[in-house]
Amino acid sequence: MRKTRIIGTGSYVPKMVLTNFDLENMVDTSDEWIIERTGIRERRIAGKDEASSDLAYEASLRALKASGVKAKDIDLIILATTTPDMAFPSTACILQDRLNARKAVAFDISAACSGFIYALSIADQFIKEGTYKFVLVVGSEVLSRITDWSDRTTCVLFGDGAGAAVLQSSTNRHGIISIHLHSDGALKDLLFIPGGGSRNPASKKTIEKGLHYIKMKGNETFKIAVRNLEEAALEATKSNNINASDIDLFIPHQANLRIIQAIAKRLDLSMDKVFVNIDRYGNTSAASIPIALDEAVSEGRLKEGDLILMEAFGGGLTWASALVRW
Numbered sequence: 001m002r003k004t005r006i007i008g009t010g011s012y013v014p015k016m017v018l019t020n021f022d023l024e025n026m027v028d029t030s031d032e033w034i035i036e037r038t039g040i041r042e043r044r045i046a047g048k049d050e051a052s053s054d055l056a057y058e059a060s061l062r063a064l065k066a067s068g069v070k071a072k073d074i075d076l077i078i079l080a081t082t083t084p085d086m087a088f089p090s091t092a093c094i095l096q097d098r099l100n101a102r103k104a105v106a107f108d109i110s111a112a113c114s115g116f117i118y119a120l121s122i123a124d125q126f127i128k129e130g131t132y133k134f135v136l137v138v139g140s141e142v143l144s145r146i147t148d149w150s151d152r153t154t155c156v157l158f159g160d161g162a163g164a165a166v167l168q169s170s171t172n173r174h175g176i177i178s179i180h181l182h183s184d185g186a187l188k189d190l191l192f193i194p195g196g197g198s199r200n201p202a203s204k205k206t207i208e209k210g211l212h213y214i215k216m217k218g219n220e221t222f223k224i225a226v227r228n229l230e231e232a233a234l235e236a237t238k239s240n241n242i243n244a245s246d247i248d249l250f251i252p253h254q255a256n257l258r259i260i261q262a263i264a265k266r267l268d269l270s271m272d273k274v275f276v277n278i279d280r281y282g283n284t285s286a287a288s289i290p291i292a293l294d295e296a297v298s299e300g301r302l303k304e305g306d307l308i309l310m311e312a313f314g315g316g317l318t319w320a321s322a323l324v325r326w
């Protein structure tokens with residue numbers, strides 16, 4: 001039976017570092033509060049000339065290099081983002097042009113922080129069906145452009161970055177074992193951007209009201225995230241007849257260290273089996289999982305045959321899991 005295997009990963013974060021101490025000079029907050037409540041110490045901020053496609057391009061070059069696949073051989077590019085370069089064309093099409101991946105079909109998907117796993121699931125279908133051979137899946141975000149830098153309840157959380165993976169079919173035991181996706185639009189008001197779309201098109205008024213910035217009910221989101229991610233992890237393990245203790249590395253969405261620790265505790269997973277880089281990047285939304293995956297690879301945290309569980313949640317609400325045999 002045909003499976004989908006990740007054959008190369010790459011990531012890119014902008015050079016500029018914004019520390020909690022820098023934030024102390026911008027809003028009424030403290031390094032101590034941010035570390036204690038979120039686990040974040042610093043995050044990266046894109047340069048003035050950098051958009052999502054630029055970050056995606058750098059991450060993609062690295063993933064292609066790691067995989068040994070040439071851009072001209074990529075059949076499909078799926079890019080997950082909440083911060084596209086522009087409404088259209090898709091950031092995936094802009095990336096396709098930059099990479100000179102001439103034969104690739106390219107499109108974006110919008111599933112907020114769950115975007116990378118959603119994109120992975122689409123790629124998995126096309127590869128399993130035999131439609132495409134090589135697929136590039138990317139998560140890229142410049143969240144600093146949609147962050148209200150005067151709102152201390154959100155601006156301490158987010159950062160910019162991109163991660164990418166090249167996928168190919170496999171006929172052995174290595175590859176994606178299962179992906180489970182979930183959505184609940186009834187919870188759309190927990191985390192959203194009200195302005196700039198067809199509901200509230202950009203105007204002087206929407207800008208004055210700050211409707212083009214992320215709005216979040218942090219407390220409620222926190223509780224639902226812990227509950228849904230625990231349920232999703234149990235769904236992934238039960239449906240594959242394994243126990244949480246069989247997981248070699250858990251790669252959760254990096255939104256809040258306390259959320260990650262709460263899930264690990266509920267699954268009875270020790271923190272040395274959990275990949276954490278939130279301290280350095282904050283929440284990079286759709287880029288969070290692929291950056292973490294790429295760092296896990298480059299730090300030698302994954303050996304052939306390891307069982308990895310990736311999990312994400314985000315605006316929509318959306319949440320998802322992917323169980324992978326490395």
Ligand code: COA
Nearest residue numbers: 029030033037113152153156218219221222255256313314
């Ligand atoms: N610095 C200092 N104080 C802050 C602050 C900041 N950056 N942000 C909020 N506070 C204050 C609040 O105003 C509140 O003060 P009050 O008690 O006087 O009203 C107090 O800290 C506690 O606020 P609360 O919102 O209850 O804190 P919390 O423990 O829930 O932490 C979050 C806030 C946002 C860190 C947390 O709720 C969270 O991470 N939620 C999930 C968000 C998330 O994951 N979003 C992305 C999903 S993909």
